[in-house]
Amino acid sequence: MHTELQRIVDTVAARVNRPALIEDRRQRVVVYSEHTGLLDDVRRTSILRRHTTPEVIAWFRDAGIMEARAPVRTAACPELDLLPRVCVPIRHQDLLLGFVWFIDASGGMTDADIATVTEAMPDLSLALYRENLLGELTSQREAEAARTLLADAPETRCEAVRSLLSDGVIAGDGEVTALVAKLVGTGGQPVDEPARIALEHTLVATRRWVGPREALHLVRHNHGVLLLCCGRGSGRVSADAAARRLGQTLSSASQGLASVARTVVGVGAPRPRLYDTVASYEEALQAARVGAQLPALGSVVAWADLGIYRVLSRMDAQQLGVAGVHPGLERLLRDETNQVLLETLETYLDLAGNAHATASQLRLHRTTLYYRLQRVEQLADTDLKDGNERLCLHLALKLGRLTGHYRPER
Missing domain, CATH: 3.30.70.270 (Reverse transcriptase/Diguanylate cyclase domain)
Structure with a gap:
């Protein structure tokens, strides 16, 4: 089907004596004519990558191309390295299928040129409609199979695998x-x-x-x-x-x-x-x-x-409460002035209670480290010599990170 579109776009480009490019309604490149003359980075990127960037898409949509039912002249945008253009929307029974684009840096594309392009719209819209219909049917079948693979029902997953294999979508x-x-x-x-x-x-x-x-x-x-x-x-x-x-x-x-x-x-x-x-x-x-x-x-x-x-990460949101794991640590988390104590405690627990390694990593004197740990014991009403307490404290700190109640700098 691309052959028919290619023939039409080449014919249109020759009649108006300037390169043409066709995109679908999501602004993905479908076909384009031979390109000579002045180009901008947007056109080069579109041809090389088969699509344009989100910023350019937003720019053109702000210019009203999605609602247009007649040709639109779009302005230049130096920030995007975008030259002025003429955009002719392609519609089939008022359904937007895509766009024909012409760079018009000098403003030399006349109303007569645009009329010439418009005359080709019936053939172009029908060809693009057929192409889109075939492509949409294929992509919809593939997307549906992919969605089914991510579902829970075993029978439907088996059917999705058979569909993907029989259609040759995967090897x-x-x-x-x-x-x-x-x-x-x-x-x-x-x-x-x-x-x-x-x-x-x-x-x-x-x-x-x-x-x-x-x-x-x-x-x-x-x-x-x-x-x-x-x-x-x-x-x-x-x-x-x-x-x-x-x-x-x-x-x-x-x-x-x-x-x-x-x-x-x-x-x-x-x-x-x-x-x-x-x-x-x-x-x-x-x-x-x-x-x-x-x-x-x-x-x-x-x-x-x-x-x-x-x-x-697999726990229910109602179960994600630091207080339920260690009430004393939850009290420390309420006061931002305890941040240094909490970070010291987490490093100490991450290093399996190794005071030497903790002091070295935090670049603290051993006396300072012991003082901070004693303050944690006092404020959280805990005992760091108790293995169960260390486990609960460590778990509560990681839970605090995940819920956003504890936001250390590292």
Whole structure:
């Protein structure tokens, strides 16, 4: 079907004597004519990556292209290295399918040129409608199969595996590892539409990097999922490498987006077959949630490395109370002036009660360390010589981190 679109766009470009590019309604590049003459970075990026950036998408949407039913002239934007353009919306029975774009740096594209493009709209809209229909049907089947893999019902998961294999979407039924990509909103608020677009573009780009028939992706309401399929055969990308790539690409794509504070990728443990994907996904989702709450863990967080947080992350929200684990520590957490004492205690417990190692890591004199620990015992009504007390204190501190009641500098 691309052949028909290519023929039409080449014809239109020749008639108006300037390069043309067609995007779908999500501003992903479909086809483009031969390009000569003046180009900007936005056009180069679109051609090389097959999509534009979230900032550019937001700019054009603010210009009204999504609602347009007639050609639109868009202004230049030096900050985005964006030249003026003419945008002709492609609609089929008033359904927006995409856009034809022309760079018009000199303003030389006349109304007669635009009319020439408009005359080609019936053929172009029909061809793009057919292409979108076929593509949407394929992507919907794939997305539905991926969603089913992440469901609990065993029978439906088996059917999803059969569908993916019979359609040739994945190479085979082998080891699978789930990655969950999460955008952390500024001030704890949900991210906006450009951020969600950046997330989907990142998943698609990473999937292409992993290789054909080696991965699936799915965008959910507040995170994205990348499923690495078919094991660790020769030449296959490792889960660690894919997670790093996904994290780096997502971080780069979200730079400059006001609604995004930072990004995190959770990595589940591998499972031997596609049927078991849901278990790896649930681990990756929990790892991403913990990573979103605890920036000190880094931008890529593996379930296998979470330690005690594997247990805490699975607890019901009503059970996540520091007071229930150690009432004395909860009293210390209420007063911000106790922060130094709490950090000293956590380091001491992290190092298994080794006073020498604790003093060295905190660069404290041993006498100062002992004084702080005695103050903790007094204020929290505890005894650090008691193993059960140390366990409860340590657990309460990690729980405080996870719930946000304890926010140390490190």
